[in-house]
Amino acid sequence: MELREFINFPGLTFPGLKITLLKPDIFFKQWYSWYSKIHSSHLESPLEVFHNHVYRLGIPDSHIVLMLADDMACNYRNPKPATVFSHKNMELNVYGDDVEVDYRGYEVTVENFLRVLTGRLPPSTPRSKRLLSDDRSNILIYLTGHGGNGFLKFQDSEEISNMELADAFEQMWQKRRYNELLFIIDTCQGASMYERFYSPNLMALASSQVGEDSLSHQPDLGIGVHLMDKYTFYLLEFLEEVHPASQANMNDLFKVCPQSQCVSTPGHRTDLFQRDPGSVLITDFFGSVRKVEITKDTINLTSPVEPPIKRSGSSDIQIESLTYVDQLPVAEIIHQKPKQKDWHPPDGFILGLWTLILLVFFQTYGIKHLKHIF
Amino acid sequence: MAAPLTLLLIVAVTIRAVLFRSSWAELISERVEVVSPLNAWKRVVEGLALLDLGVSPYSGDVFHETPFMIYLFHFVVDYAEIVFMIADGITAVALYLSIQTYNKNVFRKQKYALESDRYPADCLELLRSPKEMFYIPLKVAMFYLLNPFTILSCVAKSTCGLNNAIIALFILCTLKGSALLSGILLALATYQSIYPLTLFAPALLFFLQRLYIPVNLRRSSFWFFTLQYAFIYVGSLVVITGLSFFLLGSWDFIPSVYGFIFSVPDLTPNIGLFWYFFAEMFEHFRLFFICVFQINVFFYTIPLSIKLKEHPVFLIFMQIAIISIFKSYPTVGDVALYMAFLPAWSHLYRFLRNIFLVSCVLLACSALFPVLWHLWIYAGSANSNFYYAITLLFNFGQILLVSDYFYAYLRREHHLTHGLYLKKKDGTEATLVLK
Numbered sequence: 001m002e003l004r005e006f007i008n009f010p011g012l013t014f015p016g017l018k019i020t021l022l023k024p025d026i027f028f029k030q031w032y033s034w035y036s037k038i039h040s041s042h043l044e045s046p047l048e049v050f051h052n053h054v055y056r057l058g059i060p061d062s063h064i065v066l067m068l069a070d071d072m073a074c075n076y077r078n079p080k081p082a083t084v085f086s087h088k089n090m091e092l093n094v095y096g097d098d099v100e101v102d103y104r105g106y107e108v109t110v111e112n113f114l115r116v117l118t119g120r121l122p123p124s125t126p127r128s129k130r131l132l133s134d135d136r137s138n139i140l141i142y143l144t145g146h147g148g149n150g151f152l153k154f155q156d157s158e159e160i161s162n163m164e165l166a167d168a169f170e171q172m173w174q175k176r177r178y179n180e181l182l183f184i185i186d187t188c189q190g191a192s193m194y195e196r197f198y199s200p201n202l203m204a205l206a207s208s209q210v211g212e213d214s215l216s217h218q219p220d221l222g223i224g225v226h227l228m229d230k231y232t233f234y235l236l237e238f239l240e241e242v243h244p245a246s247q248a249n250m251n252d253l254f255k256v257c258p259q260s261q262c263v264s265t266p267g268h269r270t271d272l273f274q275r276d277p278g279s280v281l282i283t284d285f286f287g288s289v290r291k292v293e294i295t296k297d298t299i300n301l302t303s304p305v306e307p308p309i310k311r312s313g314s315s316d317i318q319i320e321s322l323t324y325v326d327q328l329p330v331a332e333i334i335h336q337k338p339k340q341k342d343w344h345p346p347d348g349f350i351l352g353l354w355t356l357i358l359l360v361f362f363q364t365y366g367i368k369h370l371k372h373i374f
Numbered sequence: 375m376a377a378p379l380t381l382l383l384i385v386a387v388t389i390r391a392v393l394f395r396s397s398w399a400e401l402i403s404e405r406v407e408v409v410s411p412l413n414a415w416k417r418v419v420e421g422l423a424l425l426d427l428g429v430s431p432y433s434g435d436v437f438h439e440t441p442f443m444i445y446l447f448h449f450v451v452d453y454a455e456i457v458f459m460i461a462d463g464i465t466a467v468a469l470y471l472s473i474q475t476y477n478k479n480v481f482r483k484q485k486y487a488l489e490s491d492r493y494p495a496d497c498l499e500l501l502r503s504p505k506e507m508f509y510i511p512l513k514v515a516m517f518y519l520l521n522p523f524t525i526l527s528c529v530a531k532s533t534c535g536l537n538n539a540i541i542a543l544f545i546l547c548t549l550k551g552s553a554l555l556s557g558i559l560l561a562l563a564t565y566q567s568i569y570p571l572t573l574f575a576p577a578l579l580f581f582l583q584r585l586y587i588p589v590n591l592r593r594s595s596f597w598f599f600t601l602q603y604a605f606i607y608v609g610s611l612v613v614i615t616g617l618s619f620f621l622l623g624s625w626d627f628i629p630s631v632y633g634f635i636f637s638v639p640d641l642t643p644n645i646g647l648f649w650y651f652f653a654e655m656f657e658h659f660r661l662f663f664i665c666v667f668q669i670n671v672f673f674y675t676i677p678l679s680i681k682l683k684e685h686p687v688f689l690i691f692m693q694i695a696i697i698s699i700f701k702s703y704p705t706v707g708d709v710a711l712y713m714a715f716l717p718a719w720s721h722l723y724r725f726l727r728n729i730f731l732v733s734c735v736l737l738a739c740s741a742l743f744p745v746l747w748h749l750w751i752y753a754g755s756a757n758s759n760f761y762y763a764i765t766l767l768f769n770f771g772q773i774l775l776v777s778d779y780f781y782a783y784l785r786r787e788h789h790l791t792h793g794l795y796l797k798k799k800d801g802t803e804a805t806l807v808l809k
Contacts, residue, residue: 343425345445349620353445356613364555 053239054140055098057287065116065131067103069155087218102129110160118171135176140184140285144232147187149210150196166196173199180273182285186231188213191267202272203250203280207231207257208264215263230262242282244289250277378512379470386466386519387459393529394455403530407743410703411640412438412567415454415531418447432626438634440566441618441627443533458528461539462519465711468542470515472549473718476687477507479549494793500786502721510717518714522740527707534707537566541573541711545690548577551584557606565614568635569697572672575679576693578603580686589683637664638702643761645743646704647769650762671700681784688783691715695776699769706740709772716779725782728774735771739764781808 421437
């Protein structure tokens with residue numbers, strides 16, 4: 001199985017400044033386990049995606065967290081050590097000199113994955129192993145491997161469930177760790193992994209529906225395993241045509257690998273996404289497209305941010321200057337903590353209780369005490 | 375006797391106050407021997423916080439106190455320490471007064487029996503004199519207040535202290551003869567944790583004895599009084615339960631409190647016998663063993679009542695001991711309650727056979743509990759078996775203590791009717807055996 005995350009941030013504009021500031025925070029994670037001869041080898045898929053496409057589209061290594069559970073390049077069965085090829089014609093070594101694997105081998109666990117997502121890592125964790133995203137980052141997560149209805153297998157010994165994943169994304173949303181998140185999963189019954197999501201701004205794609213298996217693409221008779229999954233193969237073929245200025249949008253991505261090619265039915269989920277998928281560019285997630293506006297004027301940056309000049313008199317609408325915080329109507333999106341009201345016991349209860357206590361008191365000690373009270 | 379009692383109360387309050395302010399309070403309130411899921415203070419605070427957030431405190435598995443506790447602590451949660459110290463004080467004073475009354479009763483009966491010549495000639499040394507009985511109530515109060523178990527339980531702010539206070543007040547009202555108050559307090563104690571239900575029998579026997587109604591199932595006077603007392607008890611239980619419904623407006627508290635006590639879902643280790651068994655048990659047999667274990671608590675009431683029908687106060691002592699050994703979530707606070715009674719039976723000292731063994735076992739186990747807990751949980755070099763062994767040994771020590779006192783009490787009664795130096799038919803010295 002592989003897990004990839006890309007975080008891609010298109011741009012952030014502060015009011016009052018003319019230059020568009022960019023914050024390219026991209027993280028890429030990949031995680032992989034090699035199961036047996038019959039199943040496909042999942043290592044090549046994320047490496048291919050990583051090497052060919054994401055790198056090409058502008059996301060640097062510092063923004064990619066790659067998790068590979070098996071070390072295929074140095075496996076003793078690899079006839080060409082230190083190389084991993086995604087195609088049987090061995091034309092492209094996807095495990096080149098510049099591949100940085102952040103989590104390898106036994107470090108790839110459910111706990112580490114969730115910790116990277118939610119950011120709850122021990123202070124000694126290096127930056128390369130962290131997801132340093134913020135609320136303007138777009139994240140791409142790509143997972144592949146073996147899974148079932150509601151779970152994904154890690155390391156032959158543990159599983160991550162769809163609910164855990166959904167809760168991790170909710171934690172990320174509560175902590176403002178992403179702006180939008182694209183979740184691609186290529187496993188058997190992959191659609192079950194995204195059916196429990198409940199946080200906003202999540203879009204998900206899966207290679208197969210619940211009850212279907214995702215199949216692998218081409219075997220290599222030299223090492224005896226399959227090289228890539230069908231869905232990933234056609235996804236990569238689709239990504240070949242994407243370039244940094246491409247206007248291809250998510251609706252095109254949903255059409256990748258129909259049932260005629262993939263045997264399984266790919267699925268997607270967009271109900272939690274606030275924008276229309278047709279307006280979301282592929283490069284919003286897969287690449288880091290920097291919008292640069294060139295101006296020939298000199299800008300004086302020493303003065304603090306001034307609110308825009310209010311139009312007086314001519315219009316009825318008063319444009320209030322928005323601070324950064326108000327641009328994102330978080331209060332309308334996330335659930336507020338219920339206001340703490342003090343609870344009081346109901347009056348009937350107090351009345352009943354104290355009446356009974358008084359009755360018992362007078363019953364035991366007689367009415368003679370009454371005259372001391374009244 | 376008021377002055378020594380006051381001095382004792384002041385000393386006890388000082389010790390508790392000092393411990394409350396020290397850093398040990400945190401440590402103690404997390405010990406599993408002192409707090410259980412039923413009476414931990416953390417859970418009370420959590421439940422009240424949930425209530426302030428508008429959620430029923432019984433949702434989820436956090437809060438297992440009764441609504442009356444919610445009502446009480448809603449107002450006094452900031453003064454919790456004082457509340458628990460007052461509860462301990464109330465328990466001590468109630469025990470003091472009840473043992474004083476009991477001693478007066480015992481002495482009066484003994485006087486009548488002496489005057490009517492019912493004692494054999496050679497057992498005069500077994501009789502009790504007011505001089506020896508003078509300090510017993512103070513010793514009882516001291517045994518309760520200065521018992522390390524009680525102090526730990528109070529510092530941990532475990533609501534076991536409040537339960538003990540209610541049971542002590544119940545004993546006081548029973549011994550003073552007020553059937554109404556006794557029934558109401560017993561209902562309150564049962565409402566808090568179900569096990570004081572077994573104290574219905576000794577209380578009933580005490581009242582029958584006091585009103586000179588013979589315990590004969592064929593007599594109508596017996597049934598008349600029993601029904602009256604049962605009516606008071608059941609009626610107040612119903613009223614209290616109904617009132618608790620009106621506190622929160624739902625019956626949630628019944629599965630949360632009583633369902634929890636009976637079905638033992640939480641298997642946190644404690645000094646009781648349930649947790650280990652049920653951790654190991656297959657789900658298939660769980661219901662069977664729950665029934666067996668719970669019946670074990672209630673089972674001893676009837677035989678003991680038959681045997682001890684002339685001695686209801688000793689029966690109360692034995693019942694409380696049995697409850698605190700066999701209940702589903704015992705803590706050291708429960709143990710402290712029946713240990714407070716021991717000075718009342720100090721005249722049985724000459725007949726106790728296992729006193730050395732029992733005291734060694736109890737002391738050693740109390741010392742070993744934290745050691746083996748540390749070894750199990752923190753050092754990792756022991757496992758749950760070690761801790762359970764100490765639990766078993768502790769309960770064995772308690773059972774041995776209780777049965778030893780039972781033997782001593784019955785033996786003394788036997789001697790009082792048959793003479794001190796017993797001889798078998800052929801003239802050799804006989805020994806008494808408890809079978």
